[in-house]
Amino acid sequence: MFNFILFGPPGSGKGTQSVKIAEKYDLAHISTGDIFRKNIREKTPLGIKVQNIIEKGELVPDELLIEILEDAIDSFKGKAGFVFDGFPRTIQQAKDLDIMLNKRNNEVSLVLALEVNDLEIIERLLKRAEIEGRKDDTREVIENRINIYNNQTQPLIDFYKEKGKFKSVNGIGAIDEIFSSICREIEKVI
Ligand code: AMP
Secondary structure (H helix, E strand, O other): OEEEEEEOOOOOOHHHHHHHHHHHHOOEEEEHHHHHHHHHHOOOHHHHHHHHHHHOOOOOOHHHHHHHHHHHHHHOOOOOEEEEEOOOOOHHHHHHHHHHHHHOOOOOOEEEEEEOOHHHHHHHHHHHHHHHOOOOOOHHHHHHHHHHHHHHHOHHHHHHHHOOOEEEEEOOOOHHHHHHHHHHHHHHHO
């Protein structure tokens, strides 16, 4: 199986590119942010638990991530692998993912980061706020999310570099150009 992590700060284009990658390589797209938003919309117990955390731009506790991940992984049968979008975001989550995949005789194949600077990210997210009206796309919450990314999520880069699984591509430019760069990297390992 090909288990791919699309990595990068909020607003780097992970969602857009993940959908295209999943389609091209027949992978199951797992976006933890989308799973949480769906639960919030449907007012499930999980949604009620995480709503406040997400609106403040903070990270949902790691234990909750393992639960939804186990369910998501097992709900896709017959796909060629996974594209993880917005997960893992902490070292603990990365370790949990390794355990989950190992149990299924699998492993992370490639972690690819979309490189986008902070100024561009803030601009993109404020624009997205106008279009999609996401509650966590206000300037204050955006800054919080970027700080959390820098402190808690960026350390994953070294974690995956040590395993020889980390690569990055330029995340600024036309969607299709970025997609081609991603595909080039995928095809080196697939
Ligand atoms: P995203 O759509 O990936 O930007 O996620 C939106 C929000 O959902 C994040 O700001 C977090 O509050 C929460 N979230 C999504 N994925 C994770 C994760 N892997 N770990 C912790 N919180 C998450």
